[in-house]
Amino acid sequence: MLRGQGNDGVPDSRAIKLLQDDSQSSNQSPISNLFGGQYKSTLRCVSGGNQSAKFEAFSHLSVPMPARASQCSLHECIQLFVEGGTISGWTCPECQSSDGATKRLDIWRLPPVLIIHIQRFFNDGAWKKNQSSVLCPLKNLDMSPHLATKDAHQQHHRYHLYGVVNHFGSMDSGHYTAFCRAPNTDRWHKYDDHQVHELGGGSVRSSAGYLMFYSAIDQRL
Numbered sequence: 001m002l003r004g005q006g007n008d009g010v011p012d013s014r015a016i017k018l019l020q021d022d023s024q025s026s027n028q029s030p031i032s033n034l035f036g037g038q039y040k041s042t043l044r045c046v047s048g049g050n051q052s053a054k055f056e057a058f059s060h061l062s063v064p065m066p067a068r069a070s071q072c073s074l075h076e077c078i079q080l081f082v083e084g085g086t087i088s089g090w091t092c093p094e095c096q097s098s099d100g101a102t103k104r105l106d107i108w109r110l111p112p113v114l115i116i117h118i119q120r121f122f123n124d125g126a127w128k129k130n131q132s133s134v135l136c137p138l139k140n141l142d143m144s145p146h147l148a149t150k151d152a153h154q155q156h157h158r159y160h161l162y163g164v165v166n167h168f169g170s171m172d173s174g175h176y177t178a179f180c181r182a183p184n185t186d187r188w189h190k191y192d193d194h195q196v197h198e199l200g201g202g203s204v205r206s207s208a209g210y211l212m213f214y215s216a217i218d219q220r221l
Ligand SMILES: [Zn+2]
Pocket: 045, 046, 047, 048, 049, 050, 092, 093, 094, 095, 096, 097
C-alpha cells in the first residue's frame, strides 16, 4: 500500500513528493538517472469498482502492438500500454469477486534516455512475431499526451531518436542489426555484424524495429 494513499486508492500530493524523493536518493545510480522512469499502476475491480494504486520504476517501456494492423504509430502502441487491459482470474481482496480487474499504467516521470521495446512476439496458442511497421518519429517525439502529470517534476517529455535495434526473422531464428545516428553529423548508419553503411533517414523506420532509443532534447546526448 502506498504511503499517503487515500481511501480511493489514489495517492495524495504529499505521497507523490515522498516517492519522487525516494527515487532520487535510495536507488540512485548513473544507470537509473539516465534510464529510470516511473509509472503508476492502478488495478480496478470489475465487480465492485474499488481500486488500488502503486508506483513502479521502469528502465524501459514495453509497449504492445495493435492486433491485425499492417502498420501503426508508436503513439498508438504507447496508448495501448497506458490503457493496460484486463486481468482475468484476479480475485479482489475487498469484495472477493474473481471477475477480474482492469489495469491502467499512467506514466508519471520520464527519463533522459527513453528506451521503448516493441512487443513483436506474442502468444495466441503458439508464439508468433508481429511484422507490422511501427511509425516512430525520428525527431520531436512528444510524450506529453501520454503523461499523467503536468507538474514541474516532469523534466523530460520531448525526444529525438538516436538508435534502433532491429530484429529480422522469426521466433526460431533471426538476426539483429542496429541503426545509430551520429551526434556530430546527424547522419544515420546501419551496423550489420562487420559491415557499416550510411543510411538515409527514411530507411530508419521499418517492420524490423524492435528497440527504440530516444534521448530527451534538453539532454543533448
Ligand atoms: Zn472488488
